[in-house]
Structure formats: structure tokens, C-alpha cells
Amino acid sequence: MRTSKLNIAGKEYLLCMSNRVLVDIESKGQNLETFLQTEQPITNICWLIRRMSEAGRAYAKLAGLGDYSTISEESILDASGSDDYDEYMQAILEAATGERKVEAEPPKNAEGTHGEGLNA
Secondary structure (H helix, E strand, C coil): CCEEEEEECCEEEEEECCHHHHHHHHHCCCCHHHHHCCCCHHHHHHHHHHHHHHHHHHHHHHHCCCCCCCCCHHHHHHHCCHHHHHHHHHHHHHHHHCCCCCCCCCCCCCCCCCCCCCCC
């Protein structure tokens, strides 16, 4: 299973793109690519990091990788800003694809809301 690590406010989280996360995205009527490119990319990124941290914690426990915490969407919102989204997308894509390189672009509707953004 692919995982990645993400540091938020000095704490490391294990992110995992498990089938449970993918099923949750499908239940919203989307796939990962469309989910990250909607009109609410920041909301979706925060939701996805929360779900992936929950999946990462469960996987780490099953695989004996140690004890990882989960992070709430509220904590992500309070501990991050627009300058963190490139790193967030890198961690999401690494866990989803195994690749770490991505060129970030502002989301379609992000001008004036947070400056820099991401595009999967």
C-alpha cells in the first residue's frame, strides 16, 4: 500500500490512499482527479487529508508501522495557509501514485482567495 508522510504544525501524519478513501470519494460521485479539481478544492483537500490520515493510522496499526495520529479538518484549517497547499498536494499524490513530483497551478477559482493553489 502506498503511503506518504505529511508534517502539519510540527506533527507527522501518515497518509494512505486506501480503498476505503477511494470508496468515500466515489460515494460523493467523483473520482480522485475530479474531486481535487472541483469548485471547492481547498475544502476537498482538507477533507481528503483528514480521511487519508485516518486510513494511514489504520494501515500503520495493521502493518505494525507504529502509532500515528489522525488530524481533523479544523486542525488543518487552523494550522495551515495557502503556502502549504503545494506540500499537501505532493503528499496526497505520493500516496495515490507513488510519485513525488508535481507542478502546481492555482485552482480555477482560486484567484483572490488564497494566492497560490494546486492542480493535480
